[in-house]
Amino acid sequence: MDLGAIADNWRTLAALSAPAECAAVVKANAYGLGVDRVAPALWRAGARTFFVAHFKEALALRALLPDAVIYVLNGLLPDTADDHAAAGLRPVLGSVAEITEWSDYCRDNGTDLPAAIHVDTGMHRLGLSLEEAVQLAGTYRMLGFTPSLIMSHLACADTPGHVLTARQRMVFADVARRFPNVPGSLANSAGTLLGRDFRFELVRPGIFLYGGVAITGVPPLRPVARLEVKVIQVATAPAGETVGYGAAQRLKRASRLATVSIGYADGLFRAAGSSDLAKGVEAILAGRRCHLVGRVSMDLATLDITDLPEGAVERGDTAVFLGDGISVDDLAARSGTIGYEVLTSLGARYARRYVGG
């Protein structure tokens, strides 16, 4: 994990976004990369506002970053206002019930604690309806607290030119202006790249910090994750034999095979395997790209090394699944998924090594 690349990627987005503030989304263990190392690196780079999904993630982050502003995207579960307050966390309030609970807590305790308000502008996942938001706008000064952020989330910003993106921006601009003096935030990574009109006062990038593609067709920033696994056996098999569970791939030629120590329990998706019908992911062995042969097992996968010079690969060698030109999104595309899922599925059995921090 290249912490220097993450810091650089954040600085690139911060420079692009100014004068809007550039926050950092570090939910799901910083997209699987390791929040205990990633969050302090982002703080050193200059990030001051962080977003996580869960209260427990926020507590862990608070222990790492005592002075950071921390928002909890999944909002306030019943009877947890005091827990949030005690740790100085800001829930992202997405319903009238949550707003009422936070407001009551603040009033009962004679304290004005910041929290964000989430408005649904067309994704229909979380947030106040437009009617609720408009009604709140007329009365929010009577709440027991001062909202510190008014936010919404884009559903399709990764797809260039999607009509919903433009519609959500217009709706959000209309809602945000009804909350004067409350900073607005609409943009994830993709939204941040869409231009000034999408950035409002604060942007919330995640995937772009971690070397993933944010908008289809727009190149990512510096790659962050490199994935190396060990070859544990090199063998040959005659033409006509099959490889792996389900005998899903029959060899068309006498083959040399390298079995590597990675499987679906490590986040190499079963959909990444090969069969007679489709080629699966590639990994680099001895400087060359080799395809998987047959299905991905729980702990193992097999690579076709027939095209490499004999003796080029030995037991104990390293196969590269991410890095040296194989991006997170390359691996994702050949696994039928997206970079986000590749990163957040990186297995617990890997030894994570950090450089550039």
Ligand SMILES: *Cc1c(COP(=O)(O)O)cnc(C)c1O
């Ligand atoms: C995850 C998330 C983000 C970050 O999205 P990326 O596409 O990774 O940049 C921003 N805002 C919200 C509400 C999120 O859930």
